[in-house]
Amino acid sequence: MTAKKKIMMQGNVRDAALSILLEVSRNQAYSNLLLTRTMKSYAIKEQDKPLLTNLTYGTLQYRLTLDYYLAPFIKGKLDDWVRELLRMSLYQIVYLTKIPPHAAVNEAVEIAKVRGHKGTTGFVNGVLRSVLRQGVRSLDEITDGITRLSLETSHPEWLIRRWIDQYGLKVTSEMARANNEPPMNTARVNIAQTTVEKALHQLKSEGAKVELGKVVPEAIYCHSGNVAKTYTYTKGWLTVQDESSMLPVYALDVQPGMKVLDMCAAPGGKTTQIAEHLNDTGEVHAHDLHEHKLQLIEENAERLGLNSIWTSSGDSRELGYTYKPNTFDRILVDAPCSGLGVVRRKPEIKYNKTEADLESLTKIQGELLETAWTLVKPGGKIVYSTCTVDKTENDGVVLQFLERHPEAIKLVPEFFEEAGLLTPNGMLQVLPQDFGGDGFFAAALQKPISND
């Protein structure tokens, strides 16, 4: 069974979803970026976009569960596109009650006709009709608790075991289930330009359904439409950002006129938040490894009317050659990480990462912190943050840093304490089930005034 040719069924939601799923599984590409690109290239109608999003995320989110259901119906090897087509069709049959099962099968057959040959079409039709006749096997048959949780929630067993070691069974089960819920749409109000009340009022006058966030004062939840298409957004009053991701800047405790370094800055969500908290006074030096990503920061800064941001590129571990020691009042190290706190937004992360990846990330994370330690002024503060829930990358990296630098003062920001999201180590750990935000971590460190 080989695909005849690469054909795009323009406007066809299921074929578009299939092309995204294939790209994700072949090239480990990010589903959220592909989704935006594919909506354009397939000319997907506005009213069909929610279904495309649902088919893409749902099929990805439940990949392991769907494979478990499909296994008894399949013998031998399958072409990638046939496997993805079967997964996507089964997802509709099992999880999308509003789509009649026969419609899901017929749509799959139409795609198979275009993408494959007669034999493939017959095979897809046969498998799916057998599923409709016989139903899928029950997950209750699985006696091993970890295997069952892994297949129920579609998280690899190694990850479930790792989380159980780190958080216990109950929290792991809640986290794995929360990862299959749709993420919230959240925006941050530009407090350097307006107030939260004014932004909410303006959005409502544009017909948006919005409400105040639960944890961060300038966070708002958007329950309808695309907030990035509103006038309120265009005029620079908003940034699309998850509420958890707004927390690290609160630990940074910036004061007007300060000199701040953001060592892993792109696309600039936190850089611009820092500048807003500074009321656009002082200097925010936004540095990122990738030159091409700086444009995103610059565009955002311009749209938000922020003039205190300077961008530059290169490996931030080398910034000791650019800046003198003890230069910055505040440094944010929003480190590259496994992303295991944002599985709802990028479900492929749970399949693509390995335990070895997590361990190797801690090296660069620790090295970035070392550079930050040299560059921060005595009395200055560093915030180390990640969008992962993995304790090795989080508390682990910070505790190792504290072992190397017993002089460092570990701060417990009041804001975190009040939010009730502290780990026993006095650091911030948000899990996706806590208040609906992404999984996020932050810890604040201070260089003593006298560093003898």
Ligand SMILES: C[S@@+](CC[C@H](N)C(=O)[O-])C[C@H]1O[C@@H](n2cnc3c(N)ncnc32)[C@H](O)[C@@H]1O
């Ligand atoms: C978690 S993202 C940062 C998100 C950003 N702080 C925000 O809030 O929008 C991590 C960033 O680190 C950058 N990065 C990875 N390795 C780096 C390095 N050695 N030096 C500087 N930046 C690095 C990546 O390009 C990526 O943009």
